[in-house]
Amino acid sequence: MDSPKTLSMKPNYDIDYIKQLEHNSRREEIGRNWYKFSRNSLSITGLIVVVAVIIIALLAPYISPYPAHAGPFTDFANAKRPPNLTYLLGTDQIGRDILSRIIFGMRSSLLMGVVVLTLVVPPGVFLGLVAGYFHGTWIDTLIMRITDIFLAVPPLILALAVASVLKPNLWNSMMAISLMWWPWYTRLVYGLATTLRNEYFVTAAEVTGASTAHILFREILPNTISPILTKMSIDVAWVIIIGSMLSFVGLGVQPPEPSLGTMIADGSKYLPDQWWIAVFPALAIVVIVLGFNLLGDGIRDMFASEES
Amino acid sequence: MTETSSPLLEIKDLYVNFAVYGGDLRVLDGVNFKMYAGERIGLVGETGCGKTTTMRAVLRVLPTPPARISEGQVFLEGRDILKMKEEELSHVRGKSISMVFQDPTAALNPVFTIGKQMEAVIRNNLLEERKNDSRQVRSVAINALQDVSLADAERLLESYPVQLSGGMRQRICIAMALTTNPQILIADEPGTSLDVTIQDQILRLLRDLVENRNMSVILITHTLGVVRELTNRVYVMYAGSIVETANTERIFQQPLHPYSKGLIATVPRLTGGGIANGIPGHIPNYHNPPTGCRFHPRCTQVAEICRMQKPPLIEVEQNHSVACFLYSSEQKVNL
Amino acid sequence: MSMVKFLIQRIVYSVFVLLGLSIVIFIIARIMPGDPARMAVGARAPQWVVDRLREQMHLNESLPMQYYYWLSDALQGDFGLSLITQRPVTNDIKEFFPASLELALFAASIAAVFGIGLGMLSARYKDTWIDNLVRLFSYAGIVTPSYIFAILFILIFGFALNWFPVIGRVSDNVPLPEKISGLVTIDALLHGQLSTFGDALWHILLPSLSLAMGSIAQAARITRSSMADNLTKDYIANMRALGVSEREIMSRFLLKPSLIPTISILGLDIASILSVAFIVESIFNWPGLARYGMNAMLYKDLNAISAVILVFGAAFAVMNIVVDIIIAYLDPRIRLRSARGD
Numbered sequence: 001m002d003s004p005k006t007l008s009m010k011p012n013y014d015i016d017y018i019k020q021l022e023h024n025s026r027r028e029e030i031g032r033n034w035y036k037f038s039r040n041s042l043s044i045t046g047l048i049v050v051v052a053v054i055i056i057a058l059l060a061p062y063i064s065p066y067p068a069h070a071g072p073f074t075d076f077a078n079a080k081r082p083p084n085l086t087y088l089l090g091t092d093q094i095g096r097d098i099l100s101r102i103i104f105g106m107r108s109s110l111l112m113g114v115v116v117l118t119l120v121v122p123p124g125v126f127l128g129l130v131a132g133y134f135h136g137t138w139i140d141t142l143i144m145r146i147t148d149i150f151l152a153v154p155p156l157i158l159a160l161a162v163a164s165v166l167k168p169n170l171w172n173s174m175m176a177i178s179l180m181w182w183p184w185y186t187r188l189v190y191g192l193a194t195t196l197r198n199e200y201f202v203t204a205a206e207v208t209g210a211s212t213a214h215i216l217f218r219e220i221l222p223n224t225i226s227p228i229l230t231k232m233s234i235d236v237a238w239v240i241i242i243g244s245m246l247s248f249v250g251l252g253v254q255p256p257e258p259s260l261g262t263m264i265a266d267g268s269k270y271l272p273d274q275w276w277i278a279v280f281p282a283l284a285i286v287v288i289v290l291g292f293n294l295l296g297d298g299i300r301d302m303f304a305s306e307e308s
Numbered sequence: 309m310t311e312t313s314s315p316l317l318e319i320k321d322l323y324v325n326f327a328v329y330g331g332d333l334r335v336l337d338g339v340n341f342k343m344y345a346g347e348r349i350g351l352v353g354e355t356g357c358g359k360t361t362t363m364r365a366v367l368r369v370l371p372t373p374p375a376r377i378s379e380g381q382v383f384l385e386g387r388d389i390l391k392m393k394e395e396e397l398s399h400v401r402g403k404s405i406s407m408v409f410q411d412p413t414a415a416l417n418p419v420f421t422i423g424k425q426m427e428a429v430i431r432n433n434l435l436e437e438r439k440n441d442s443r444q445v446r447s448v449a450i451n452a453l454q455d456v457s458l459a460d461a462e463r464l465l466e467s468y469p470v471q472l473s474g475g476m477r478q479r480i481c482i483a484m485a486l487t488t489n490p491q492i493l494i495a496d497e498p499g500t501s502l503d504v505t506i507q508d509q510i511l512r513l514l515r516d517l518v519e520n521r522n523m524s525v526i527l528i529t530h531t532l533g534v535v536r537e538l539t540n541r542v543y544v545m546y547a548g549s550i551v552e553t554a555n556t557e558r559i560f561q562q563p564l565h566p567y568s569k570g571l572i573a574t575v576p577r578l579t580g581g582g583i584a585n586g587i588p589g590h591i592p593n594y595h596n597p598p599t600g601c602r603f604h605p606r607c608t609q610v611a612e613i614c615r616m617q618k619p620p621l622i623e624v625e626q627n628h629s630v631a632c633f634l635y636s637s638e639q640k641v642n643l
Numbered sequence: 644m645s646m647v648k649f650l651i652q653r654i655v656y657s658v659f660v661l662l663g664l665s666i667v668i669f670i671i672a673r674i675m676p677g678d679p680a681r682m683a684v685g686a687r688a689p690q691w692v693v694d695r696l697r698e699q700m701h702l703n704e705s706l707p708m709q710y711y712y713w714l715s716d717a718l719q720g721d722f723g724l725s726l727i728t729q730r731p732v733t734n735d736i737k738e739f740f741p742a743s744l745e746l747a748l749f750a751a752s753i754a755a756v757f758g759i760g761l762g763m764l765s766a767r768y769k770d771t772w773i774d775n776l777v778r779l780f781s782y783a784g785i786v787t788p789s790y791i792f793a794i795l796f797i798l799i800f801g802f803a804l805n806w807f808p809v810i811g812r813v814s815d816n817v818p819l820p821e822k823i824s825g826l827v828t829i830d831a832l833l834h835g836q837l838s839t840f841g842d843a844l845w846h847i848l849l850p851s852l853s854l855a856m857g858s859i860a861q862a863a864r865i866t867r868s869s870m871a872d873n874l875t876k877d878y879i880a881n882m883r884a885l886g887v888s889e890r891e892i893m894s895r896f897l898l899k900p901s902l903i904p905t906i907s908i909l910g911l912d913i914a915s916i917l918s919v920a921f922i923v924e925s926i927f928n929w930p931g932l933a934r935y936g937m938n939a940m941l942y943k944d945l946n947a948i949s950a951v952i953l954v955f956g957a958a959f960a961v962m963n964i965v966v967d968i969i970i971a972y973l974d975p976r977i978r979l980r981s982a983r984g985d
Contacts, residue, residue: 149663154918154959157952160940161671241788248790248922249937268794268926272802279798282791293786369880394889402886409884414877419900419974428896429885468975481881488885 043298049291057107064100072256080274090276093266098276101258102284108259109288112174112243113236119178124185125228129216131186132193144190150183159242163251170259173252177242181235188231192224226299234296237289244285260285314386316524317343317366317405317492322380324358324365326594327373333594335361337548337602339380340621343492348518348525350535350556352571353545356591359528360410362545363494367401402433406490410497410528412477416469423449423465426484433488452483456513475506479513486517493518494526511538532575536560541627544568547592547602550621554628564630566607601633609634646971653967657960664956665717665949669710672945717953723946727938732950735935740954742812743920743931745826749851751913754858759905761859762866763898769871777863784860790922793853797926800849807849810928813842850927854920858912862905869901903974910966914959 061067065088075095083090089098131143150158162176196202197220205215246252247261255262260281267278324336336358343349351359364370366382366389382389389400409415417425426449427442434445446465453461456479469477478499485493498514499507515538518525527539535542535556542559544552544567552565563569570587589606592598598605604614613633621631697703701712716722722732765777801809808814812827820830820839828847831840873879874897882892921933936951938944 149660149667152657152660152956152960152963153664153952154915154955156915156918156921157955158667160918160921160937161668161948161952163940237786245788245790245919245922248925250941264790264794265925271794272798275798278794282794286787286791289786289788293782364880364884367884369884371875371880398886398888401884407881407884409877409881411877415881417878417882417896417900418976419903420896425882425896428882428887428891432887432891433885470976484881484885 042294043301046291046294046296046298049287050295053106053110053288053291056103057110060103060107064097064103066097066100067104069096069100070104070256070258080270080277082274083276089280090274092263092277093270093274098263098280101263102260102281105258105260105263105281106284106288108170108253108257109240109243109285110236112170112177113239113292115174116178116181116239116243117232117235119174120181121185121228121232124182125189125221125224127182128186128189129193129220129224132190133197133212133216133220135194135197143186147183147186147190150180151187153180156180156242156245159246160249160251163246168251168254170253170257173243173246176246176251177239181239184235185228185231188227189224192227193220196220196223230296230300232296233292233299237292237296240285240288240292315342315383316345316385317341318381318383319362319366320381320383322362322365322382323378324361324370324380325376325378327376331595334597335375335548335594336365336380337597338618339545339548340550341543343524343526345491345524346522347541348527348539350539350542351526351528351545352532352535352542353530354591355530357545358548359545360496363407363496363526363528366494367405367407368397369401369407398432402429402488402490404490405492405494406485406488407494408481408485408496408498411501412481413469413474413501415481416477418469420468421465422467422469422472422480426452426465426480426487429484430487448487449483452487453480455486455517456480456483458483474502475509478502478506478510482510482514482517486521490523492524492526494528496528497530498527500529500531514538532571544571547597548594549602549618550631551603552628552630552632553621558628564624564628564635565603565632566609566634567603601631646968649971650964650968653964657964661953661956661960665714665953666710668949668952669713672949673706673709713949717950722950725939725947726944727942727947732946735947736932736950736954739930739932739935741826742929743917743924743933744958745828746847746851746854746920746924746929746931747913747916748826749828749847750854750858750916753851754855754862754913755909757855758859758862758909759866759902761863762905763870765863765867766870766874766901767893769867774867777867781860781864781867784856785864787856789853789857789919790926792856793850793923793926796849796853808846809849812846812929813839814846850923850929853923854916858909858916861912862909865908866901866905869904870897873897873901899973903970906966906970906973910962910969914962914966917955917958917962 056063060070064070073094073096075091077095078087078091079093079095081087081091081095087097087099089102092098092101127143127147131140131147134140158180159173159176162179163173166172166176202215202219205219210219243252244259244261244264247259248265250262250265252261253259263281264278264285267274267276267281270277319339319341322336322339323334326333326335339358339362341362351362353359361370361375365377365380368389370377377390380390384400384404387396389397392400416422423446427445430445430448434448449465450461453464458464458476458479464472464476464480472480482495482498495514499510502510511534514525514527517523518538525539527534529535539556542554542556543550544559544565546567552559552563552568554562554564559568560572563572567587574586587606592602592605598615600616601607601614601619604610607614611633617633619631619633619636621629622636623629624635701709704712720733722736724730725732725735728735761777761781765774768774796807797809800807813819818839819827820834820836827843828840831837831843879892879897882896883889887896917933920931921937923929924931924934925937932951932954936948936955939947939951
C-alpha cells in the first residue's frame with residue numbers, strides 16, 4: 001500500500017515548507033486520482049447517475065409533477081391508468097401518479113442510505129481500529145467475538161427481527177439495518193489495521209511517544225480510507241436494496257408515504273395487466289443501485305491502480 | 309569444447325515485445341545464441357535484461373497476451389520451435405528441453421501434492437505404452453527425488469508444497485525437470501531465492517547431476533562466481549541482446565565489451581584491486597530504449613556511431629564474439 | 644491440523660454463536676411492549692387466566708431465569724404456540740421448512756453449476772464476444788436484487804411466454820406425493836411419480852432461478868478473474884514447459900486453485916439465500932419458512948419469530964461449516980498452516 005503522506009519524525013526543516021509540500025502533493029494526488037477516475041466512462045456514468053439521483057431527491061417537491069400524490073391522496077377515477085401524457089408513468093391502484101411517487105420514493109431510499117452509513121461507519125471503523133491495533137489482547141478478542149456473533153446471523157434476519165419488534169416506520173427500519181451493518185466495517189478495518197500496525201511508520205510514531213489516539217486516527221486511519229470509501233459507495237446501493245426489502249414486507253416506510261419497496265410490493269399484485277405499477281419503481285431501484293455500484297467500482301479502480 | 313558440425317540449439321535474431329499500458333516494451337532486441345551438444349553455457353546479465361524471457365521464449369511459455377514474439381527463429385536440431393504446431397511442440401517441451409524455474413515456491417501448484425504434479429509431468433513424457441502404468445510412474449518419481457538427495461521420497465510425494473522448505477522445493481523442481489530426460493536443461497537462477505548456504509548446496513547438486521548425465525545445460529544467473537565454477541562458455545546479455553560471448557576462462561581473463569569489463573571488475577578480488585565502483589547509470593527504459601547500442605548512455609568509451617547504430621555480434625578471436633564498435637573492423641575508433 | 648479437529652472447532656464455534664444469537668433474540672423479544680400472556684389469550688380473557696398463564700410462562704421471574712426456561716424448552720423442540728396458526732411452532736416449522744430448503748437447494752445448485760460454468764466459459768474465450776456478454780450479464784446480475792428478477796421472470800416467462808407457472812409448488816390438480824423428505828421434487832422421484840416430478844420441477848424453476856441470479860453472476864465473475872489470474876502463474880508455465888498437455892493443465896491444474904475464491908464467495912452467497920428468500924416466496928406464493936417468518940414478524944408472533952430466527956441461524960451456520968470444509972479440502976494451505984489470529 002502507499003506509504004502515508006504524514007511525516008511522524010520531522011527533522012529540522014522549516015515546518016511550513018514541509019506543510020506546503022504535503023499540501024501540494026495532496027492536491028496533485030487528488031488531481032491524479034480524478035484523472036484516473038475520469039478515464040473510465042463507466043465510472044463517470046455512475047457518478048452522473050448518482051449526482052442526478054441526489055439532485056432529484058433534494059428537489060423532490062419542486063420537480064415532481066404531482067407532489068400531493070406523495071401523501072394521502074386518492075383518485076379512483078384515474079386509477080390504474082397506463083403511462084400517458086398526463087401521468088407519464090401511469091397511475092397506481094389508488095390513482096396516484098407513479099412518477100411523482102417514485103421521485104419521493106428516491107428521497108427516502110437515499111435518506112436511508114445516507115443515514116445508515118452515517119450511523120454505521122464511525123463506530124464500526126472505530127471498533128475495527130481499536131481491535132486491530134490492540135491485536136492479541138483482550139480488547140481485540142472481546143470486540144471481534146461480538147462482531148463475529150453479529151456477522152454469523154444470516155444477513156437479513158437480524159434486521160427483520162429488530163424491525164419487527166419496533167414500530168414499523170422509516171426511522172426504525174434504519175436503526176434495524178444499522179444494527180446489522182456495522183460489523184462489516186469493523187471486520188474490514190480490523191483486517192487492515194492488523195497489517196498496518198506492523199508498518200514502520202507506526203513503530204516510528206510509537207517510539208516518538210505519540211498518543212494512541214494520534215496513532216489510530218492520524219497514522220493508521222488515513223491508510224484505510226480507500227477501501228472504506230469503496231465499500232461505502234457500494235454499500236449505499238445495498239442499504240437501499242435491503243431497505244426496499246423491508247418496506248416490501250411492510251416494515252419500513254408506512255403508507256401513504258411512498259417507498260420504492262412498497263410500491264413494488266403493491267404493484268406485484270397487479271401483474272401482468274397493470275405492469276407499470278411494479279415495473280417502474282423496480283427500474284428506479286435498478287438505476288440507483290447501478291449508479292452507486294459503478295461509482296464504487298470506479299473508486300476502487302482508482303485506488304487499486306496505484307498499487308500496480 | 310570442440311564444435312560439432314551443427315549446433316543443438318540456435319536462437320537467431322529473436323525479438324520479443326510486451327504490450328503494456330502506454331506502448332510496447334521492447335524487451336528482447338535481437339538475441340543470437342548457439343549451443344552445441346554437451347556444452348555448459350552460462351547466460352549472465354543484470355536482473356531484467358531478458359535472460360529469463362529469452363529462455364521462456366525458447367520453450368514458448370511466455371504469457372502470450374502481453375508478450376509477443378515479433379521476429380526470430382529458434383532452431384532445435386534444425387527445426388524451428390517457433391513455427392511448430394502444438395503436437396510437435398509437446399515433444400520439445402520436457403523431452404528435449406526442460407526448465408527449472410527461478411522461484412520454486414511459485415513454480416509448484418499449492419493445491420496439489422508433489423506426487424500428483426510429478427506424476428503428471430512423468431506421464432506426459434513417457435512413451436505411449438508405459439503411460440498408464442502407475443507403478444512405473446511412481447517409481448520414476450521416487451528415483452528422481454532420490455537423485456536430488458531428498459530422503460523419504462514416499463512421504464514427500466504425499467506432501468503439499470506448503471509443508472516443505474525452500475531448499476526442498478528447489479530440489480523437487482530440479483527432480484521434476486530431470487524426470488523427462490531432456491537433452492537440454494535450462495536452470496533459471498537456481499537457488500537465488502534461497503539462503504546462501506542452501507544455494508551453494510543446490511549448485512553443487514546441479515554440478516554433480518550434470519556431470520553424471522550427458523546433458524547440455526544453460527545456466528541463467530547474475531552471479532559471476534557461479535559462472536566460473538559451473539560453465540565452460542558464457543553469453544553476456546544486456547538490455548535485451550547479447551553483448552559478448554566467449555569461453556568462460558577467456559571472458560574472465562579478457563573481457564572485451566565495456567559492460568563485461570565492468571561486470572568482471574565488480575567481482576571482489578583478494579589480490580589487488582579490492583572492490584570496484586560498479587557501472588554508473590541504470591538499466592534502460594524499455595519503452596524508449598536508447599538508440600543504437602543500448603549500452604551507450606553508460607559507456608565510458610562511447611563514440612558517435614554507438615548512438616546511431618546497433619553493433620552486430622562479431623567474432624574477434626576463436627569462440628569469442630563481441631557486439632561493440634570498438635572492435636568492429638570497419639569502424640575502428642581510435643581511442 | 645486434521646480435518647476432524649478443524650470440523651470440531653468450527654462446530655463448537657457455531658454453537659457459541661448460536662447461543663449468542665439466542666440471547667439477542669430473547670432480549671429483543673422481551674423488550675417488546677405488551678404482555679405476552681395477555682396477547683396469547685386475547686383481550687377478553689379474565690385476568691385470572693392471564694395471571695395463571697403468566698405463572699406458567701415464568702413471566703414473573705427474573706430475565707436470566709426466563710431465558711433458561713425458554714432455552715431448555717427450545718432445546719427440547721418446544722417453541723410454544725404460534726399466535727397466528729394456534730398450533731405448536733415446531734409443527735409449523737416442520738411443515739414449512741422443507742419448502743424453503745428445497746428452494747434453497749435448487750437455487751444453490753443452479754448457482755454453482757451455471758456460475759462456475761459461465762465463468763470457465765468466459766475465461767476460456769477471454770476477450771471475445773462470449774466473454775464480454777458474460778461479463779455484462781454478470782454485472783447486471785450482481786447489482787439487481789432478486790425480487791426484481793422474480794418480477795421480470797414472472798412477466799416474461801410466466802405471462803408473456805407462458806412457459807412456466809407462477810404460483811405454488813405444484814399445479815392445482817396435482818396431488819402432493821407422500822411425504823418422505825418434504826421436498827416435493829425428491830419425494831416425487833422416490834415414489835417414481837415422474838409426471839408429478841415434472842410438474843414440481845416446472846414450478847420450482849422460476850423462483851429458484853430468481854434467487855440464484857445474483858450468485859450466478861458473482862460466481863461467474865470470480866471464476867473468470869481467478870482463472871485469468873492463475874493462468875499467468877509460474878506453476879502453470881512450469882507444467883507447460885515440462886510437457887504436460889494443455890488439456891490436462893486447463894481442466895485439472897488450473898481449475899482447482901481457481902475454484903477456491905469462487906467457492907468462498909459462492910458459499911457465503913448461498914448461505915444467505917435462505918434469508919433473502921422471503922420476498923421471492925411471497926411473490927411466487929411459495930409456502931416456505933421465510934414467508935411464514937415474515938408473517939410472524941408482521942403480526943408480532945414472538946414464539947414463531949424466535950424459532951424461525953434460530954432455525955435460519957442454524958441453517959446459516961451449517962452452510963458456513965459445509966463451505967469451510969469444502970474449502971479446506973480444496974486448499975491444503977488452510978488446514979496445514981498453524982492457526983493464526985483472525
